[in-house]
Amino acid sequence: MQKRILIVDDEPAIRDMVAFALRKAEFEPVAAGDAREAQTAIADFVPDLILLDWMLPGTSGLDLARRWRKDALTREIPIIMLTARGEENDRVSGLEAGVDDYVVKPFSSRELLARIRAVMRRTREDDEEGNVAVGAIRIDGAGHRVFATVDGAQVPVSIGPTEYRLLHFFMTHPERVYTRSQLLDHVWGGSVYVEERTVDVHIRRLRKTLEPHALDQMVQTVRGAGYRFSTST
Structure with a gap:
């Protein structure tokens, strides 16, 4: 089709x-x-x-x-x-x-x-990625949906497509620090020209998406290095 x-x-x-x-x-x-x-x-x-x-x-x-x-x-x-x-x-x-x-x-x-x-x-x-869960966040790969566990209940998270890709990459590679350049290669693709500042914009949007569920602190800035996704603060 x-x-x-x-x-x-x-x-x-x-x-x-x-x-x-x-x-x-x-x-x-x-x-x-x-x-x-x-x-x-x-x-x-x-x-x-x-x-x-x-x-x-x-x-x-x-x-x-x-x-x-x-x-x-x-x-x-x-x-x-x-x-x-x-x-x-x-x-x-x-x-x-x-x-x-x-x-x-x-x-x-x-x-x-x-x-x-x-x-x-x-x-x-x-869409082809499978399910993944880290802490209180779960991704349903087949349904292309994100859920947050709040008071024991699964609450849908409203998320844009780029933030979804960024979150999925973070959740499948937790506790590791990635530079902006590395995130561009892994999330946007090395063959696509996108400025590094684009990463900062989508990191802010991802945090804003997770903030109502008190999960924004999982997307962490590592000063002078890049970003990390972690359940520890």
């Missing part, structure tokens, strides 16, 4: 160019020009990935990404932001809003397809 990709961009020329490239690569594109059309498309059929423009009429792509990350229907859909804003602070803002990757306009079809395949490959590998 073809993977369905939702293109959310208010420029018809961009939508048409991206849709053409996706069809050639044997993806099924669905186009939306604004947030309302995007919501309608998702209600009809949940896509496998979303290409989201930063600047949209009525609302920004950042606000839309934040909204989708809070919605149970869309929180696990990978999002790649498409934007002309290429400054570091802009990229960090996008990552903090919940996007998984970032492509700066103008971009080539070849680069965009490479980014799409890399994100989908990581998502597929996550």
